[in-house]
Amino acid sequence: MLSIVVVAASLLTLCSCQLEKCPSAITRDQYLQVHGDSCFMFSIYRLRTHTEAKAECATNKGTLALVKSQELQDYLYDQLLHTYKSPLGKAWIGLDDVAVEDKFVWEDGTSLAYQNFAPGEGIANTTQGAHSAHPNEDCVLIDVSAQGKWRDFPCDANPLFLFTAEERHAFVCQYKIN
Numbered sequence: 001m002l003s004i005v006v007v008a009a010s011l012l013t014l015c016s017c018q019l020e021k022c023p024s025a026i027t028r029d030q031y032l033q034v035h036g037d038s039c040f041m042f043s044i045y046r047l048r049t050h051t052e053a054k055a056e057c058a059t060n061k062g063t064l065a066l067v068k069s070q071e072l073q074d075y076l077y078d079q080l081l082h083t084y085k086s087p088l089g090k091a092w093i094g095l096d097d098v099a100v101e102d103k104f105v106w107e108d109g110t111s112l113a114y115q116n117f118a119p120g121e122g123i124a125n126t127t128q129g130a131h132s133a134h135p136n137e138d139c140v141l142i143d144v145s146a147q148g149k150w151r152d153f154p155c156d157a158n159p160l161f162l163f164t165a166e167e168r169h170a171f172v173c174q175y176k177i178n
């Protein structure tokens with residue numbers, strides 16, 4: 001019995017130690033996780049445009065999630081789908097082609113290598129097939145309803161509708177830890 005208590009206490013200590021590395025201003029709750037060398041804050045119910053979400057992450061010196069590997073993609077998709085039960089959800093990540101149309105760049109300035117766009121989305125000409133570029137769709141999100149594939153969406157509002165529709169979605173902030 002004592003050993004169970006000790007193990008449980010150790011796990012709790014380990015868990016809180018990990019989260020202590022995250023920016024102190026961020027609420028410690030089930031939406032904050034440490035994975036690899038980063039803290040991830042999953043904003044599932046507070047929906048924001050890409051611009052608003054990016055600014056919120058920057059408040060604590062973070063970025064939207066920089067999904068530069070299949071490993072990180074798998075982790076984020078798994079959390080969104082299974083931990084946060086968001087099967088139809090979409091979540092902004094830190095990738096856009098705002099500066100130069102059809103040239104996607106991560107928020108930290110690195111160019112695109114690994115990518116997970118759905119067919120017909122994102123880069124206009126890829127081995128997945130050619131399609132026209134999307135000048136009105138410059139910001140990228142993970143689409144949980146499409147097995148976590150990425151789609152490019154309008155960053156702030158969708159001008160295609162008769163009444164402009166704000167593009168507010170869930171988002172994931174990433175904070176590097178030492």
Ligand SMILES: [Ca+2]
Pocket residue numbers: 097101102133134135136137138139152
């Ligand atoms: Ca675009």
